[in-house]
Amino acid sequence: MEKIIIYPVYFDIQKSRSDGRKVSEKYAVKSPKIEEIAEAARRLGLNPVVEMDKRYPKDWFFSRGRVLVDKIKPKSVILKEIGLEIKKMRKENKNDG
Secondary structure, eight states: OOEEEEOGGGGBTTSOGGGTOOSOGGGOBSSOOHHHHHHHHHHTTOOOEEETTOOOGGGTTTOOOEEEEEOSSOHHHHHHHHHHHHHHHHHHHHHHO
């Protein structure tokens, strides 16, 4: 199956679109973690593969890692779903504490 590449910067609410954010602020979070993206993708059944040695080309000095997921829908739809899932996970964790 074809895979798509997802970098944490795609969901970073502190980044502008020109800096690499790919989702609207509605789906973005502060300081997204590679583990959160992988867990959200796993929950959505996207078979995530984490590659910690890869870097976002536009921000190669600071970016760390990426996640490959199955392309079962258009990339824009998958990114929105992952963004919402991360928000849901953070809300669950907040309620646990």
